[in-house]
Amino acid sequence: MTVESLGGRTEAPARPGTPDGPVRFAVLGDSFSEGVGDRVNGVWRGWAPLLAEGLPVDGRQTVLLNLAVAGALSRDVDEHQRPRAVAFRPHLASVVVGVNDTLRRTFDIEALAHRLDRVLADLAAAGAVLLTSCLPDPGRMLGLPPPLALPLARRQRSVNAVVHALSDRYGTVHLHLADDTWTEDRTLWSADRLHPGERGHRAVAADFHRLLTARGLAHGTPPAREPAQPPPTRTEALLWLATAGTGWVLRRSRDLLPQLLLLAGAELRHWADGTGTEPLDARADAALAAALTATMGR
Template sequence: MGNGYLRFAALGDSTTVGLGDPVPGGGWRGWARLLSEALQASYDVSFCNVAISGATAAVVREQQLAGAVAHRPDLASLLVGVNDTLRSTWDPARLREDLLHVAAELTGAGATLMTVRWHDHGSILGLPRLVVRPITERIEVVNEVYDEVHATFGGLRLDLALMPEVLDRANWSIDRFHPSEVGHRALARAWAERLRAAGFELPLPGATPEGGCPPSWRRDVAWMVAEGAPWVGRRARDLGPWAVRRAVVAMR
């Protein structure tokens, strides 16, 4: 399967935006763009990235879906749900409804879905289990919804918990929540392997950093001050009281 026209739409949150993989002059690259560049070796690729940093499943449905469907994608990646788990407005029923609706619309437009099962973010953040247990429980709910999405609509999927790279600190940015360039490359390579197994022709994206911004502790600190710390603060205000209540209950 190759030498044709291929439309690829990427939907989701900051991971798909490419946070953690900066490019010279500003902006982000990320796994989805790396994958689209690899696909260009065999296809005339039209790449549409509608992901938004901080997006929840509802944001994907309300602000990204129409643009992605209008692109008439052959491939559509849907990586979202972690931000839902970090909000006090957590609503599993709404999450399920939104993800199933988005998946139905994308596959109805002819796209092959690309979805994930999320890893345990608590093991990466290095926080006490008492603190991260509520988030872990919510991630399990998100994964159950993705299981239903995959069972209903098929497509390709990636189980991040089975990737040994997830536990390697080099694959994470300074905030330990967004992939580094190395992490984005690992994601792109994992997706490329699944696409090749499905009959697509493409080389594996390189694993070694190249073409982006070289690692810099100054840039990492600047990013953490300008964006990372405010993000943590917003999530702490939003989720903190609920997490504390859950922790107190668990200690009784």
């Protein structure tokens, strides 16, 4: 397998349709697709290289262009990653993004829907088979108290609803990662509780491979599900949380925490006056409906 990164390609890909040329696989998104949580030889690996190894047969290579960057928003994927991915002329392209949008005060579900639609449309027009995934909400994964978790849950449900609708529109190979099988199995997740560990990344790769095989699009050996490296020790996990994990919280807090506290205050006020979460749920549902109408009606 040939790997390409943001620094540029190491092998010129063959023209589309060349039977004996490499399979070109473009990966767009954030830390989930960059491979955070699965460190091998000092660098992030993740599910995409594991999947890439199991795509071709008959001596063909997979050329992997991983454009995913930790912290990326839907705007970053649309404005910066999409043009490079389209120019790469991929046979296969994954687009998984949205969690970071839910962690920003500027969250706008309609803008996110338009960006994802543009990214998927351009990649589909370039001839790529598309991979998408919905994801669990970060509040649940972090075990936040309800007043803090509920606003994030609403946002992630809206993102997932948009992803589902667009996946149907473009006939993507879609992987559901928001169900209880994923969120409740802590062996799949790294110490930060937001990114898959090696076992989780292997599960993502294996499940995508299974779905691609069912469509006749993957012909190589499926990725192994069991980790090849020992899991982090408790000391290593605590060290991560005390260093990199603390830094993550501080970076997010400058942007998210003030608004999240306001959202939590709104939750508490509705509980106190007896209206519960219904008005806030209705407001989120209305925004989602408007986003879907505006995007899917084009």
